[in-house]
Amino acid sequence: xxxxxxxxxxxxxxxxxxxxxxxxxxxxxxxxxxxxxxxxxxxxxxxxxxxxxxxxxxxxxxxxxxxxxxxxxxxxxxxxxxxxxxxxxxxxxxxxxxxxxxxxxxxxxxxxxxxxxxxxxxxxxxxxxxxxxxxxxxxxxxxxxxxxxxxxxxxxxxxxxxxxxxxxxxxxxxxxxxxxxxxxxxxxxxxxxxxxxxxxxxxxxxxxxxxxxxxxxxxxxxxxxxxxxxxxxxxxxxxxxxxxxxxxxxxxxxxxxxxxxxxxxxxxxxxxxxxxxxxxxxxxxxxxxxxxxxxxxxxxxxxxxxxxxxxxxxxxxxxxxxxxxxxxxxxxxxxxxxxxxxxxxxxxxxxxxxxxx
Amino acid sequence: xxxxxxxxxxxxxxxxxxxxxxxxxxxxxxxxxxxxxxxxxxxxxxxxxxxxxxxxxxxxxxxxxxxxxxxxxxxxxxxxxxxxxxxxxxxxxxxxxxxxxxxxxxxxxxxxxxxxxxxxxxxxxxxxxxxxxxxxxxxxxxxxxxxxxxxxxxxxxxxxxxxxxxxxxxxxxxxxxxxxxxxxxxxxxxxxxxxxxxxxxxxxxxxxxxxxxxxxxxxxxxxxxxxxxxxxxxxxxxxxxxxxxxxxxxxxxxxxxxxxxxxxxxxxxxxxxxxxxxxxxxxxxxxxxxxxxxxxxxxxxxxxxxxxxxxxxxxxxxxxxxxxxxxxxxxxxxxxxxxxxxxxxxxxxxxxxxxxx
DNA sequence: TTGAAAGCGCTAACAG
DNA sequence: CTGTTAGCGCTTTCAA
Numbered sequence: 177x178x179x180x181x182x183x184x185x186x187x188x189x190x191x192x193x194x195x196x197x198x199x200x201x202x203x204x205x206x207x208x209x210x211x212x213x214x215x216x217x218x219x220x221x222x223x224x225x226x227x228x229x230x231x232x233x234x235x236x237x238x239x240x241x242x243x244x245x246x247x248x249x250x251x252x253x254x255x256x257x258x259x260x261x262x263x264x265x266x267x268x269x270x271x272x273x274x275x276x277x278x279x280x281x282x283x284x285x286x287x288x289x290x291x292x293x294x295x296x297x298x299x300x301x302x303x304x305x306x307x308x309x310x311x312x313x314x315x316x317x318x319x320x321x322x323x324x325x326x327x328x329x330x331x332x333x334x335x336x337x338x339x340x341x342x343x344x345x346x347x348x349x350x351x352x353x354x355x356x357x358x359x360x361x362x363x364x365x366x367x368x369x370x371x372x373x374x375x376x377x378x379x380x381x382x383x384x385x386x387x388x389x390x391x392x393x394x395x396x397x398x399x400x401x402x403x404x405x406x407x408x409x410x411x412x413x414x415x416x417x418x419x420x421x422x423x424x425x426x427x428x429x430x431x432x433x434x435x436x437x438x439x440x441x442x443x444x445x446x447x448x449x450x451x452x453x454x455x456x457x458x459x460x461x462x463x464x465x466x467x468x469x470x471x472x473x474x475x476x477x478x479x480x481x482x483x484x485x486x487x488x489x490x491x492x493x494x495x496x497x498x499x500x501x502x503x504x505x506x507x508x509x510x511x512x513x514x515x516x517x518x519x520x521x522x523x524x525x526x527x528x529x530x531x532x533x
Numbered sequence: 534x535x536x537x538x539x540x541x542x543x544x545x546x547x548x549x550x551x552x553x554x555x556x557x558x559x560x561x562x563x564x565x566x567x568x569x570x571x572x573x574x575x576x577x578x579x580x581x582x583x584x585x586x587x588x589x590x591x592x593x594x595x596x597x598x599x600x601x602x603x604x605x606x607x608x609x610x611x612x613x614x615x616x617x618x619x620x621x622x623x624x625x626x627x628x629x630x631x632x633x634x635x636x637x638x639x640x641x642x643x644x645x646x647x648x649x650x651x652x653x654x655x656x657x658x659x660x661x662x663x664x665x666x667x668x669x670x671x672x673x674x675x676x677x678x679x680x681x682x683x684x685x686x687x688x689x690x691x692x693x694x695x696x697x698x699x700x701x702x703x704x705x706x707x708x709x710x711x712x713x714x715x716x717x718x719x720x721x722x723x724x725x726x727x728x729x730x731x732x733x734x735x736x737x738x739x740x741x742x743x744x745x746x747x748x749x750x751x752x753x754x755x756x757x758x759x760x761x762x763x764x765x766x767x768x769x770x771x772x773x774x775x776x777x778x779x780x781x782x783x784x785x786x787x788x789x790x791x792x793x794x795x796x797x798x799x800x801x802x803x804x805x806x807x808x809x810x811x812x813x814x815x816x817x818x819x820x821x822x823x824x825x826x827x828x829x830x831x832x833x834x835x836x837x838x839x840x841x842x843x844x845x846x847x848x849x850x851x852x853x854x855x856x857x858x859x860x861x862x863x864x865x866x867x868x869x870x871x872x873x874x875x876x877x878x879x880x881x882x883x884x885x886x887x888x889x890x
Numbered sequence: 891t892t893g894a895a896a897g898c899g900c901t902a903a904c905a906g
Numbered sequence: 907c908t909g910t911t912a913g914c915g916c917t918t919t920c921a922a
Contacts, residue, residue, distance in 0.1 A: 185899055196909045201900065208902090209907060226673065231652040232593045233899035236914045241589070243632070243653070251621065252848075257614035261607065264635055268642075273649060275600070276633045278621055285625075292630060295588040296600070316583065448835060455837060475832035478808060491609075542915055553893045558916065565918090566891060590915035593898045 184225045192221035204229065235297065244501060245275045245293035247286065247303040248327070254473060255444060255490060256304070259327065262494020263302060270502045272299065281306060287313040300324065300505045302497050305331035307387045323504035325497050329387050336512050338504070340497040343516035344388050345395030347486045350521040351440040351468045352399035354484070359530035360466060361405055364429065364436035366422055366446050367393040370414025384514070389417075392442040392470075411436050415446055422449025427456050430465070437530045438466040444473060451479070462528030472522055481525030489517050541582045549578035561586065592654065601858060602632045602650035604643065604660040605684070611830060612801060612847060613661070616684065619851020620659060627859045629656065638663060644670040657681065657862045659854050662688035664744045680861035682854050686744050693869050695861070697854040700873035701745050702752030704843045707878040708797040708825045709756035711841070716887035717823060718762055721786065721793035723779055723803050724750040727771025741871070746774075749799040749827075768793050772803055779806025784813050787822070794887045795823040801830060808836070819885030829879055838882035846874050 190200035195214055202208035203218040204227075210218075221227075235241040246263055248256040260276065267274050275298060277289040286306050290313040293301055300323035305314065311333035318324055324337040348365075355363050368389040369376065376390055383394065393412070400407055415425035422445060429435070430453065439454075441447040447469035454461060461467045461481065469476055469485040476483035496515060504510055547557035552571050559565035560575040561584075567575075578584075592598040603620055605613040617633065624631050632655060634646040643663050647670040650658055657680035662671065668690035675681055681694040705722075712720050725746040726733065733747055740751065750769070757764055772782035779802060786792070787810065796811075798804040804826035811818060818824045818838065826833055826842040833840035853872060861867055 183899095187899080198901085198910075199908055201902095202908085205901075211907060214907080226677075228648075228651050230593075230654065230899050231649075232589050232598070232654055233914085234901080236587075236589045236593065236899085236916095237901045239914085250618065251608070252615045252618035254611065254614070257611070258609045260633075261609035261635065264608065264633060268634075273632050273634065273653065275630050276617075276621060277625075277630065278618065291585070292588075294585050296630065297587065297589055320583075448831065451835060474805065474830065475835045478805060478812075478832045479836050480812060540915095544915080554916090555894075555918085556892055558918090559892090562917075568891060571891080587915050590898085591917080593900095593915085594917045596898085 183230070184227050185230065186227075189218060189222045189225055189227050192225060193217040239297075240299055241297050242271055243273045243275055243296070243298045244498075244505075245277065245289070245296075245298040245301040245303075247277045247279060247289050247293075247301065247305075249281055249304060249306075250278050251276060253444075255471065255488070258490030259494040259497070262491040262496075263498040264494075265491075266495045266498035266502070270498070272502070279306065283308060283311070286311070290314060290317060294322070300501045302327055302501055303331075303334075304328045305334070307331075321509070323501060323509075325501040325504065327497050328493070330385055332385055338500050338510065338513045338515065340493060340500060340515045341517070342388070342488050342493065343518055344391035345398065346516070347470070347488070347519035348392050348395030348440070348442070349399045349402075350519055351486050352396060352403065354521055354523065354527060355438045355440065355466060355468070356403045356405070358438075358466060358527060360438040361530070362408065362411060362436040363400070363405070363438045363440060364411040364413055365393060365396045366413045366415055366426055366439060366441045366450050367396075368415060368417050368443060368446065369393045370412045373397075373409070373412055389442060396440065396442070408436075410434070415449070417443070417445065419445050419449035419452070422446035423452045423456070424449075426450040426453035430454070430457055430459065435465070438468070438527070440468045441470050444469075444471040447471065447473070447483075447485075448475065451475075451483070461526050463531075466527040466530070468527060476524070484524045484527040485522050487520045487522050489520070492517055540587070541584050542587065543584075546575060546578045546582055546584050549582060550574040596654075597656055598654050599629050600632055600653070600655045601629050601855075601862075602634065602646070602653075602655040602658040602660075604634045604636060604646050604650075604658065604662075606638055606661060606663075607635050608633060610801075612828065612845070615847035616851040616854070619848040619853075620855040621851075623852045623855035623859070627855070629859070636663065640665060640668070643668070647671060647674060651679070657858045659684055659858055660688075660691075661685045662691070664688075678866070680858060680866075682858040682861065684854050685850070687742055689742055695857050695867065695870045695872065697850060697857060697872045698745070698874070699845050699850065700875050701748035702755065703873070704827070704845070704876035705749050705752030705797070705799065706756045706759075707876055708843050709753060709760065711878055711880065711884060712795045712797065712823060712825070712887075713760045713762070715795075715823060715884060717795040718887070719765065719768060719793040720757070720762070720795045720797060721768040721770055722750060722753045723770045723772055723783055723796060723798045723807050724753075725772060725774050725800060725803065726750045727769045730754075730766070730769055746799060753797065753799070765793075767791070772806070774800070774802065776802050776806035776809070779803035780809045780813070781806075783807040783810035787811070787814055787816060792822070795825070795884070797825045798827050801826075801828040804828065804830070804840075804842075805832065808832075808840070818883050820888075823884040823887070825884060833881070841881045841884040842879050844877045844879050846877070850874055 304327040314333040326339040472487035636642040661684040671690040683696040829844035
């Protein structure tokens, strides 16, 4: 409220009702006992005075703000917008409000937000953390006992907290399986992590600390192996993290003569870029190339033929995250867990049988 | 913070630094004077103890929470996701955090949120209000002096607050002008308000209280008149508020023989539905019908031919709203204003010259 | 420059 | 059942 007016408080209500402050407080809080008459008078006084309890004062004594903080890279991305919706919905039914913050991938913004949330005494935090080695702010918060749930990606700084994410590897498994069943053997992957394939394949990598893009790529590699298919390095296409980069990379690769018969894209942005490349090249799908996009975006249902995609359970990701956080806030500190939600394959018309070239 | 640990407070810091509570408070707040030596000791103590100021206590005495509340129908819609991004960005640079809430069109949820935000003592509220006659909660908040800014649509309950919205009428003007220049005369509109055209055309309607859908439709009607074109009632297509409704309505209308040569859609959802209808009907665009979508969505750039659209300045809508709110919070109560941001016409390839039939 | 003390609005004992 | 009394952690006079 603006600091203009003083606002009416319990004492004002008590006076108007002709009872003591504590009696008024008791009926207002609905706790403790009070005579029917007192209850009625206090209620009436509160109503006529337009009393609005001061949550700050309440929070100060109870130690609970009934607020959770949510930190994402960018709420305007379709993915996070949907996930946050899931979070806010369960937060509401569980009695929490949500404080939202975007980091845009800036460590500084993430740290600052963590600090502000701590000062605001949120009851818990959901964070889609930046991918970095050290995050003192995050580690400290966890050490202090702040309930935390990691969203979509892990963080070495919060290894004691639960991670809720998509089963990234399974997503790639679904795509590969589908293509293999259609008879494809020369399958290309478009991945942001494409350029780091060798590092990722090193024997000592700890997969639990890898970002989504890497996990999806490794999932692809594993799936190919499971199906007994050779990994053609020229079929793993590396691209930066945006639509234009995906477009350029695919255009370059698919313009060559030894073009693969199928393409699987490992992220939403890369999918649309790759699709544009197909258009640029005048390649027909599924005839010339079978195409699998990542994430069921609106455009996938509007282009013709419609696009086959690996869909993520956005909303569920959010609700599972929030449920987990609420449990952590209410109960004793839970053991860290890794909850990986299953992706779904939505078969439409951009994938078809492999044909002899 | 979890109510587990007591947390260190100013007093703890003061003791560790060997000064009084008020001296410590002064240096921590950076206000008032203190000897260099005291400053140093307090700072050191705070750092080593891991002191995190309690924002609740601070807010209680200052009366400012540095938090604003944002209430939208659905954060997972591309429109609001982008607008909220704009809001959070300026909120951050101005030193505010944002509390987010979805109403899903439920009055009950809106009222409840307003109440909770008031209890949490947010400094101001941005609300995309529900379209209803009375909203006691909103009216009361405004009367109490809560800084308020209406987003995208007006509310009779908050007539004293500023409204920041798209210039809905101008959006339709842009579309009509473009089509007229291409020689179209038989232009169809797809509108959620289509069924209420007569009411809207009544002489006594107060346009300032109309929802976006109605304003866009009236903007279309006015623009047609300005260009001296007759309003063909069979060319105003009414549809419910979702993609499927738009699809069905357009399919029905464009299957008839007297089909218009152009179609202008007045909302994002209706646009994709209408587009599907064109596909269903096997109509080619722009040859068979020129098509203008509302809101520059991703699919509009991925289908071929790409879609000409009336684009809304999502982000700017958000940032303008937030700036306005911050001004209202900081300064004296500003006069209510109506800020209508201009739409833009993005010409692509779904519109072409009208041809004789 | 520094300390003591009085609240901000509410909850939670603890006596009557 | 009801009133009195302490705080929660911080800012802010007001003296010293």
